[in-house]
Amino acid sequence: MDYKLIWSPQAIEDIVAIAEYIARDSTIYAESTVERIFQAPEKLMQFPKLGRIVPEKNDESIREIFVFQYRIIYEIQASEIHILTVVHGKRIIEDLV
DSSP states (O other): OOEEEEEEEHHHHHHHHHHHHHHTTTHHHHHHHHHHHHGGGGGTTTTTTOEEOOTTTTTTTTEEEEEEEEEEEEEETTTEEEEEEEETOOOOOOOOO
16 A cells, blocks of 8 residues: 655644755755655655654654655654654754654
8 A cells, every 4th residue: 555645734844844955065066965855765665664754753754754854753653654843953842743
């Protein structure tokens, strides 16, 4: 069964901010990074538990995958994958979900 992939408004805002930050130095690298961030979760549609459990939450349904130093944090809900946020890997997630 393929899961439906849903991007939250917060995740989209995060990606825009990441792109703007990287573009200060390189628009090409910014575009490449954004493209990889959008592509990475596609494999979750078939393998939703591919990512590791988010350590700060310790909840089986809230997981993450990495693209470079960015954490793509998602939640598995029934037959859907909700991309919640995209943050730098050094950031600790406290108020998620």
